[in-house]
Amino acid sequence: MTLAAVLPIMVFSPLLGMVVLLFIKKTEEKWIKIVGVLATLPALILAFAAYFHRLAGKSLNDFALSASWIQFGGFKKVSKTLFAVNFELGLNGFTLILIVLTALVSTLAAIAAIYIKKEWKGFFMLFLLLEMGMLGVFTAENLILFFIFFETILIPAFFLIGKWGYFEKEKAAFNFLLYNGVGSAILLIVIMVLFAKTGTTNIDALTNIINDSKATLVSPLSAGAKYGLFIALVIAFGVKLPIFPLHSWMLRAHVQAPTPIVMIHSGILLKIGAYGLIRFGMGIFPEQFKSIAVFIAILGVINILYGAYIALIQTDFKMMLAYSSVSHMGIVLIGLAALNEAGVQGAIFQVISHGLISALLFFLISVFYERTDTTLITNLGGMAKGMPLTAGFLLAGGLASLGLPGMSGFISEFMAFLGLFKVMPIIAAVGTLGIILTAVYLLRTVLGITFGKAHRDFAGVVDLQGIEFVPVVTLMLFIVVIGVFPSVLSIPLQTTLKTIMLGLGG
Template sequence: MDLSFVLTLLVFSPLLGIAVLAFVGKSNEKSVKLVGFLATIPPLLIAVGTYLHYLWGKDLEDFSVRAEWIQFGGFTEENFFSVYYELAIDGFSMLLVVLTAVVATLAALASWKVNRELKGYFMLFLLLEVGMLGVFTAQNLILFFLFFEMTLIPMFFLIGKWGYFEREKAAYSFLIYNGLGSAILLIVIMVLFSRLGTTNIDILQTLVKDPAAGLDEPITASVKMGLLIALLVAFGIKLPIVPLHSWMLKVHVQAPPAIVMIHSGILLKIGAYGLIRFGLGIFPEQFKELSVIIAILGIVNLLYGAFLAFIQKDFKMVLAYSSISHMGIVLIGLAALNEAGIQGAIFQVISHGLISALLFFLVGVLYNRLDTSLLANLGGLAKGMPIASGILLAAGMASLGLPGMSGFVSEFMAFLGLFEVMPVLAAIGCIGIIMTAVYLLRAILGITYGQSHREFTAVSDLKGVEYVPAVTLLFLIVLIGVFPSVLGSPLQSALKTIMLGLGG
């Protein structure tokens, strides 16, 4: 059976929801919310179907599609400058597609608290999902870039129109920083395209590693290093790497909770995906040369985020700095350049996507009821919201790396990899792990069992559809922690490719 249509259907199926929403009246809020939510179900089912396809022992290449798209012509008989419509997935990108579909569906449920201009909100939401799914399935750099850009505009409006008090400042900060990253990425793509005549990711990996393969003028080592540094900056803004992080803090605090679920859970992971797929995948030798610098950047991220999270008074800011700290673990794992480290980095990408989505969902629940996220105003919450407080505590334990939860697996492997090659830096990084426990326990125990400054007995606990995101995300976090092979098994082929590129 020909399955080449599946990825196209996966990526563009949310557009059907946008088309239906165009015919739904603005005043019919229940129908708008229902259509917005239901439109996220087809990509979720298809994404889960790709995972089941893998579990049944079938090849993920069955989903690959390649068709003529843009041809410049006139340069050579073989039409040297051609861009193809290419979609494909491997184990790594499949897991990110599943993560994207799951978080998008749960964020759509969390959006039921949005109470103004719902039609525009869900249209932008679904367009954002198209961009995210496209980023992780694109098989050439130009298509990747187009989907990458597709995520920026909806996100800009979702922050700027439906966010909190300083939403416009946060939206412009998001757009400026990410726009600069996009410009740098575009320069890299154009250099590779003009020199190698292709933007196909697999072909680029071969040509850059063996530049004499059919090329009159191979790319020099200095140009490769320059391109890798440019990629490090472009995706470092997205990750983010300190000091390119200030925009992210504004977004995490000012964007509506459902959008922060997507931003922290998925969009930040595009930075990690780009570093792994393009930085490490296309320029492995140059990545080796920068490994110590990348490890140091990871340690800086880890410690900087952890220490500043400790002194924050707003729970949103605690979680924002926590995200910076946890992205440092991704850099640490990649810098190790061994199987344990790289697998730990990828595990951290998936794990943090689930944990951060759960934490920001719970922040949205608390803010909706109490109109505050200040730690001083949330003490003793367990009296009035015991279930929400219990899930919050569990999410905090996962974030600090409690064994039996996904955070432990990713942190253990990333540090194991770094200890093998850079034990001194790894030992310094362990301070960040200790600080993570300190700031998370301080914040979450203060919220749940700390001194109460107001009466919460009249506040309602989780109810109705709110249980679905909370329970689903917590289940997945525990599942990965107890049974990590649900991630590890699909990653083996991708890891093998990366290690071969590194000469391992």
């Protein structure tokens, strides 16, 4: 197998699992779950193989794949690349670590499907389709292919939330579809305009054409048009991140989605918004991004403070985690707004760190829910007595989320704020209030659950057991490793950071 074949095999390997599931009777719960989990492993193995390939000092260009796909109009005689859309997959440092995150969380979420109570075959068919879409989004090297994979995610996610979710699952699913559908429509308009004006949707080619004043375009693209396209991109991906006030759909999805899907939603799907802002917003339109950096920083601080304050007054643990996600995504925004290496690196670290921590915390609250049928903070008091192992991991996860040194949350927050303090000290100082609020609401919640007043008899309540340890221990291990050895992320990111800073003129 050549290295160029790795990415298509990785991206489409979940489809093989779907084919196998077609031949298994829907009553065979055990085999359906085994196949569902095993089908996620090829992508996980290949993702780590690519990571160690890069760690060995080899080029990620070895994995690049480009094949003729679609040719629009009669331009082939003029140029083979003009209005041609190739099937292009590739990796850079940023997409590599996102692929590893996606494959890892997908496998652990598949294990978390032990909590699914019905129609396992349909669940895993849609789950594997969702994983394929996520892997495709991060490896696509042209905007049309990116959009196809992006839309592929929406369909299974809608049904997975709407059918296997909790009490208000239908409302959450339709809100998810409505907001993300509007974001997709805006994104499609941007892609079509860029394609019509430049004759290409290749991401690298667009980056060069848009930022080269001497480049020949099919049709002139004015400064105002560039700015308009950039703002549209910010809105499209701002829905996905989410940026306040485009966040309300995400709260319902976090609370109502079933355990495996909320792990993926908080751990990966939100990160597509950050990826789009960095790869397309900052990459293709660096000048426009620089012009509104202060505004982006202010939005980031609003996200941090608003999310933290509302999380502080929540009585439901899931809703608290949902608002916490809003707050933590604000750290991504302030890191990007800093426009320097420390800030951008902190933003990318925060993307990965939050993906791991949120997946861990949502899994742990699901463990509590399976035993107690509640996610109310007051009703979960005293869990250190009834479920000491689960409570201990919850405390560790909470400390990671508030940025305890030695864990991934600390290094990401530190670098993001360090980058912003260098250029916008006043805005950064206001943002640090969010760190204080984060410590308050997380310690209040976690200590209330672990050592608070018990409202139940813990006789018969079972602690973490068996396969439940796999997601918990694995995620905790990665959180600590990144916190202690941040070079596991910074080494693959070196080339990507240099490219971003070069584009920003830094």
